Amino acid sequence: MEEELGGNIRAGERDFYEECVEMSSSLETIPNKQIWFKVHKQERIAVQERITHGRSADGSASELELSEESDSGLNNPDDEIGPNRSTVNKEEISEEEDLQKQVGSLLNAMMEVLQTSDEVDELVLRNTGLTDDLLQSLVAALKQSPSVVSTMNLNLNLISPVGVHSLLELLQSRPQLQSLFLFGNRLGDSGVQMLFTGLADLQTSTNRETGMSLQPQATQGMMTLPPIPHQGPPFVAFRLSELDLGGNGITGDGLRVLATYMRYHSQLRYLALAQTGGAEVTMWTMLFESLKVNTELAHIVLDECNLGDHGAKLFAETLRANVAIKKVDLDGNGIRDSGGSAILDALVSRKQSPLQHLSMEEGNFISTALMVKILQEVQANWPAVQNINLPLLPPTGVMQQ
Template identity: 25%
Template sequence: MASKGNWERHTYCLYGNDLTDSCAEDLASALSTNRSLIDLNLDYNKLGDSGVKLLSVALRNPECKIQKLHLHGNNLTDSCAEDLASSLSTNRSLIDLNLDENKLGDSGVKLLSVALRNPDCKIQKLDLNFNGLTDSCAEDLASALSTNRSLIDLNLGGNKLGDSGVKLLFVALRNPECKIQKLDLYGNDLTDSCAEDLASALSTNRSLIDLNLDYNKLGDSGVKLLSVALRNPECKIQKLHLHGNNLTDSCAEDLASSLSTNRSLIDLNLDENKLGDSGVKLLSVALRNPDCKIQKLDLNFNGLTDSCAEDLASALSTNRSLIDLNLGGNKLGDSGVKLLFVALRNPECKIQKLDLANTALTDSCAEDLASALCTNQTLRILNLGLNSFTDQSVPALRRLILTCRSLEEIWLQKNWISCGESQLEPLQGSRPGLKVLL
């Protein structure tokens, strides 16, 4: 282990260093005596249960000042959970614990939940993604959420809680004592069967502002129920992720109505769905509504074509809040993006980040792009990667980079540009902080 002098820093990263339980006793000694170390990253090592049991002894030492401990991917099972739980119940400084990609299972999390119910537990952020959890531990977790006063960020992605498990969690969210602000339920086999319970929780909870439901199976029927909650003025959600939920244009009108009325939602991720042109046309109506507060909208891989581009362009020209729009992986083509570029010339357009990667662009639209951006004063990041620009577009791209003074990053990877290193990369020196990524 490092000497005492080498440990006199606030943060120490030992990520992926093939550490095993043989060094745990020395590490525990350092944690028990060091007064400055507050952030320790031990992700992707092989400490195992025996190693973490030794660390837990140190965590229970009142002299241990660690605030953030990462044990992601360390082959941990329920065998060490009781020791960890004891640490959570007694340690006064630890507020952030990452246990992602271990094998704690339901039995392990039940033990941790006992600690979370302890009023002396100070943990604020707990990561339990990919730990083999099912609905069997949900009641214990729900009880912890209802009583814990410090936990505000809980990540349960990549488990198999299912509808029955999350319904129990949503009961806890309706409890006024629940303080959770961020909840990650990514990839938990959720369907529309739990949507009504979730909608009820969103309508009553005053603390939850960030909800990740990516890669579930809520479908149009589930999102229609969520949209009712989003229209409720009591709903405080600011960030909602619905990436990969089998959504189509059937739910778009309900979502659009939510965008037009909700005053808190500023970040909506709809990537990898099947909204299509008809769905995005409906969303565009909402974006033109002056009451729409959305700032970031992800529509990557939604089967869009140039048919919806005019509607999107109109929205970009009038919306005062949208600053980050992601349209990658659609087939807008030159004709579609030319319409978007007209909106970029409008001084009312507030877009700062625009992702057009993999949207079937060619040299045919390069001049229009350069012309649109020569007067734009807001765009900071532009992604044009994975398209079909060639050396023929280089003069227009040079002009774009030099004249768009707000531009900080332009992404051009995986196009057909052979002279980029000589003609475009040197432009990075034209102003401080400019990045040209080829």
């Protein structure tokens, strides 16, 4: 019996190990890698409902999993009365405790793999109920792991501002991490401020280190000495290139810090801010102004940010000024023909540097005729594009004004 049980445990570990190792190769088979990481609309809706109705964070992971799996035939607890309701509550508490135990067991198995394997490149812990304490334990294991993890998907978890310290600790010790996905956590403005302050410090340190190694200083009139050889392990530059902060309750204060980071420090190529709808127009103006001078960013996700026509016009000016931006997601922003026309004008002005991807067919109110013009402009200027998400004939009722 013990041998059989041990064999089952080892088999489970092998399955998990193989999943980690094979994740990178499986991603490479997808035509557009960033699409794999873009959170499904239903997940974003579920997060928004949890925030709107004030549901407890402790139950969020299981609620989100249930909402995306099926409509389910389970009775609504609110419909139960008397002793039956009490029984349901006890069962829910028991299920949550079991879930936390399962998450702990999963993380323990994962950390055992990380301690011995040097082949884990992509680490996916999406929708696992990951808390700040569990994240701290995971980071400790990653710091000691022989694996060089380049991507971490922590979407739909319970990470708060407290957990940002662990994330920055990981980024400092493992600068090879290039992609960090945090959609649907609980960072808020304070967590985002802490995160970008830390990222700016890391980027500044990298710039200083590379500047010292690439540009030896010499003072006129003084003897120039050869540079001192670098001591310790080889220097690895910090360069976080993909970041998803959508669904984290970011408002004006968070966008203000993000704008400063994007203007002066950022090396990001991909930035996702879906469901960041609580900021004032002035803060969006500040962010879009900072993006005009950022030559690194190539893909920005602004789904469900409540931009409206005014926000669309502001972003259109960014598209005019910054031709480095090649991929844009603008679904669910309530944009009408006024904002759509501004986007079209921006596309026309970029004939030498056209967009490769534009998604704005859902959750906007652009007339069919104008949407077809937008589609034709993108297709005409980028005939080889394969991932345009606008149908040739827009669905009836979706984009009618």
